[in-house]
Amino acid sequence: GAGVSQSPSNKVTEKGKDVELRCDPISGHTALYWYRQSLGQGLEFLIYFQGNSAPDKSGLPSDRFSAERTGGSVSTLTIQRTQQEDSAVYLCASSRLAGDTGETQYFGPGTRLLVL
């Protein structure tokens, strides 16, 4: 079946502009995660959605970052007033069950963001 998809695959923007990154999880997966992968770094947890519960936003680095998940499916990560340090690959993952079950997270190909 179809995996996790993300769009756009690449995004170049100017400092100070807002960007929106989209994630389509695997159909039927209840949990959705956003991670950030900076150059030479491991993945950094950003936010977690589980069903209709309030999202865990504890990993968001600043209030310029926000995310929503509509209808329990598609998610959008928004970065306002982008800064050069926001340049990274943003990865989305989904899992069939709630994350605290240790359920496997399936990752999308990522969106490579470059802020000039």
Place this chain on the structure above:
Amino acid sequence: AQSVTQPDIHITVSEGASLELRCNYSYGATPYLFWYVQSPGQGLQLLLKYFSGDTLVQGIKGFEAEFKRSQSSFNLRKPSVHWSDAAEYFCAVGPFGDYKLSFGAGTTVTVRA
């Protein structure tokens, strides 16, 4: 808080040779442990995971990993690498009852003919 260390940033191995990637974690109890592989331009793919039970875990693509509690390690091995194994490998830890995986910085594997 948990953390993961992958001591080797880059490893070069000859095709057909064995491969071992090191992973050390820091956590007070037995965590969930994972190895992911990321090929260029691709998302992360799960190779294997450990939750409990047998400490030697078999995964896809001929990989295996061994959990050693006394050493807080979860090293990944493959007896004979193929050129297609050239990729970046990430070790991750997720404490029981939590979903926030912590990833190591990754090890890049280059396979030479």
